[in-house]
Amino acid sequence: MTQIRINQKHTIATICTWLLAIVFIYTAVSKVYDWEGTRRSLYNQVFPIWFAEALLYVIPALELVIAAMLLSKNTAKSGLLLSVILMALFTGYVGLIMTGVFGRVPCSCGGVISSLGWGEHLVFNIVLMGIGVVGLIRIRDVRCETRN
Incomplete structure (x- = not known):
């Protein structure tokens, strides 16, 4: 019974890592594919141009690094943690936009x-x-149960 539970938890963890990896790969590739559109979009955000220019390079690279981490058994846990942190930052930014903190909606x-x-x-x-x-x-859960 315990082995079945471990397998189920492992399957759920694997599905989560693959879903996030696919999203990060898609978003990174779409940003690079439409580089000028991405640049215009970032320049229209509420932060300074120099910061937008840095994000133009950093965000797609970070998304691809996180995707690679998610797809590797050895770094999947770190990839999940970085995914949650990055999504929390993105979510916080969207929340601030929606509450009108910046005075305009980009x-x-x-x-x-x-x-x-x-x-x-x-x-x-x-x-x-x-x-x-x-x-x-x-x-x-999988790592804790396999140690016992």
């Missing part, structure tokens, strides 16, 4: 996700963050 992200409104974007980010948390819990 345009949204690139790719298919650009068709989402800010409320939908917030929900999407929260769901992804939840997937990351579930993955972290399941990986921890």
Whole structure:
């Protein structure tokens, strides 16, 4: 019975890592594919141009690094933790935009996700963050149970 529970938890953790990896790969590739659109979108955000220019390079690279970590058995747990942190940052930013902290609402992200409104974007980010948390819990559970 215990082996079945461990396998189920491992399967759930694997599904979580793959879902997040697919999202991060998609978003990174779409940002690079539409480089000028991504640049315009970042320049329209509420932070300074120098910061937007840095994010233009950092975000896709970070998304690809996290995706690679998620797909590696040795770094999946760290990848999940970084996913949750990154999604929390994105979610916090969307929340601040929605509450009017910045005084204006900039345009949204690139790719298919650009068709989402800010409320939908917030929900999407929260769901992804939840997937990351579930993955972290399941990986921890699997490692704890296999040690016993």
